Amino acid sequence: MTTQLTNLLASDLEDFFKLLPRIFADYRDFRRGQLEMLYLFSQTPDNEDSVFLRAIEMANASMTKNIGIAEGEKGHGYEGFDRSVERLRALGWKDQVPIMQFNLDGNVNSRSEAIALTDYALAHRGDIGIIAPPFHIARAFMTTVSVIAAAPTRVYAYPGVSMPWNARVAHSQGTLVNTRSGLLVDELKRLEKYRAKECGGLFTAGQVLDYLDWRDS
Numbered sequence: 001m002t003t004q005l006t007n008l009l010a011s012d013l014e015d016f017f018k019l020l021p022r023i024f025a026d027y028r029d030f031r032r033g034q035l036e037m038l039y040l041f042s043q044t045p046d047n048e049d050s051v052f053l054r055a056i057e058m059a060n061a062s063m064t065k066n067i068g069i070a071e072g073e074k075g076h077g078y079e080g081f082d083r084s085v086e087r088l089r090a091l092g093w094k095d096q097v098p099i100m101q102f103n104l105d106g107n108v109n110s111r112s113e114a115i116a117l118t119d120y121a122l123a124h125r126g127d128i129g130i131i132a133p134p135f136h137i138a139r140a141f142m143t144t145v146s147v148i149a150a151a152p153t154r155v156y157a158y159p160g161v162s163m164p165w166n167a168r169v170a171h172s173q174g175t176l177v178n179t180r181s182g183l184l185v186d187e188l189k190r191l192e193k194y195r196a197k198e199c200g201g202l203f204t205a206g207q208v209l210d211y212l213d214w215r216d217s
Helices: 010-024 048-060 081-090 110-123 137-148 180-193 205-215
Strands: 037-040 067-071 099-103 128-132 155-159 168-171 176-179
Touching: 010 137, 010 155, 010 205, 037 048, 037 110, 048 081, 048 128, 048 155, 067 081, 067 110, 081 099, 099 110, 110 128, 110 137, 128 137, 137 155, 137 180, 137 205, 168 180, 176 180
Parallel strands: 037 067, 037 128, 067 099, 128 155
Antiparallel strands: 168 176
16 A cells, blocks of 8 residues: 655646756856855754755855854754854864854744845845755755745755765754655655645745746846
């Protein structure tokens, strides 16, 4: 007996499969210059190195003017701004670019981070990049686009460095434990759940494709 993972219509699934490659292999023309902000989506200690190593790589290549890291309530899986900077330095960060603290004043989650990014975008011109681990980048990007479209700002996705897919890790407020490959099922369920208005009104895959067509026009 098989378990149905999604209730999406065939047309929605078609859009989703069109969208995923554009997120995982996002393209930004180098002639646009540096990103104004490269935001690092918050992770548990099990997954943070994926994000930090990619950030160091991009900073070393002078791809961004600033790095953004969240600060908020502790005890929900994410260890906070100071711990993140400490880990960045342990991995080889050499203060290549300024690190900006995003104060969320509460629980740090994908939507609260996207809202903070939107506030930043409304006050600053320029493109924004986001980094999240490969298993989380689709939801992080779709959430960001859903919220920031009001700005509007051009946002680009940068998957973090690959880590072992079959390793068991903690994710999502530190309470969900599974292999990284197993977490993909939960990500799909959340993408579907958060489309409801009462859960945030996440864009459909088709709406994100429309955004990408605007962004890249």
